[in-house]
Every structure is written in C-alpha cells, then in structure tokens.
Amino acid sequence: MSDSIRQRVQALGLTLPTPSQPAANYINHVISQNQLFISGQIPMIDGKPAYIGRVGETLSDDDGAQAAELAALGLLGQLSAAVGDDLSRVVRILRLGVFIASSGDFQRQSGVANGASNLVVNALGDKGRHVRTAVGVCSLPAGVAVEVDAIVELQP
Template structure:
C-alpha cells in the first residue's frame, strides 16, 4: 500500500509546496547507499523567501518557529520528490540541522527549532523522531530567519 506524504501533510491542514530549485552550484539531494542528504531549505511562501530578519531583533521565537515549520515543509517537499511520494521507502530521519539567524544574546534556539521538529514528528510519526542540532548564525541566504537540512535513512 502506498503511504503518501502529500496526504499526511493535508491531514495536518497544510499543503506540501513544489520542491524548490537550487539557488547556486549544488543539488537538492544526494543519495549514498541508504542515506538521503537534503540540502538546506529556507522558509518560502508562494515560492518567495518568508520571515526575514533575525531572532532577538526583529522576530519573536514564535515567528522563528513558524519560519522553521515552513522550511521543514520544503524539506518534506524534497523528500517527497526523492521518494515519489512513497513514505514506505523511509526508515527514519537520522539528523535535523536547524540554522537560526539570531542576535548574539538570543538563547531560545530550541523553541525555534521545535517548529521544524514538531512538523516532522506530526507528519511522519515515529519515523520523524530525530537527532538535532540548532545553531545560531549571523545571517542566512536571502535574509531569512531559519534554514534546515536533514539526513534521512531509507529502507534497503
């Protein structure tokens, strides 16, 4: 039976976007044996960068969590494209990386990163549980607040 990622996202009241295309000299995804590495995804709305700014300055932790959720939707769009929308091929998420544009004194990285983590667990259940790194940085592409990347483990 086909386990559709698009249907799971719709059940959450969300829509899976079209996978974004690389903005520079890289590819969206690389498969190495049973691992799928997905390049960093930024929050997009109608294909445009969304939630610009830095946490601790112009954006609240709640807005950061929203940015992380949008970026994670992009991650799932890339995953869906790689798996032809068939989640039966997915073993689990091994690692999620969350990069947060933040002021030097911002300390609520976990709240921001939970925007992505919560979406992944809600969409994928136990397969969505993951190890995670959340890192504050000075700036991100296009001025967005958050960028996420991930390593997925696929079934042999």
C-alpha cells in the same frame, strides 16, 4: 495511515510545496547507499523567501518557530520528491540541522527549532523522530531567519 507524505501533510491542514530549485551550484538531494541528504531549505511563501530578519531582533521566538515549520515543510516537499512520495521507502529521519539567524545574545534556538521538529514528527510519526542540532548564526541566505537540512535513512 497513508504512506503518501503529501497526504500526511494534508491531514495536518497544510499543503506540501513543489520542491524549490537550487539557488546556486548544488543539488536538492543526494542518495548514498541507504542515506538521503537533503540540502538546506529556507521558509518560502509563493516561491519567495519569508520571515526575513533575525530572531531576537526583528522577529519574535514565535515568528522563528513559524519560519522553522515553513522551512521544514519545504524539506518534506524535497523528501517526497526524492522518494516518489512513498513514505514506506523511509526508515526514519536521522538528523535535522536547524540554523537560526539570531541576535548575539539569543539563547532559545531549541524552542525555535521545535517548529521544524514538531512538523516532521506530526507528519511522519515515529519515522520523523530524529536527533537535531539547533545553531544560532549571524545571517542566512536571502536574509531569512531559518534554514533546515536533513539526513534520512532509506530502506535498502
């Protein structure tokens, strides 16, 4: 299998997006020793925020999972840019943080977060297996339903 993250994503029938630029006073990623920290990514279509609303109110669980997958696709774009599209530089995804804008009584954040987890594992194989936090929040930037960040272990 290819060590190109872009080619692995294309094999799933998806297109790796060009990494988005920060919307405020932060940077896309930081490498510290053997760890790569990737800033939170929101679902974007053609450079515009997508899946606006809260899961359990205006969006269904399936909408939320699709938003999580789209945010994770952006995260893979950032990963690819950070490592020069070379998956051999990655030991594994250590942690995904998945934040879900949801109604106060919504309790299926884990199912929504699977949209992100499934894409990362399907694209990266065993290197994509990770620990995860799925957290319900009242709102996210641009009114989107999901934001995903990651911590990645890199080769020394």
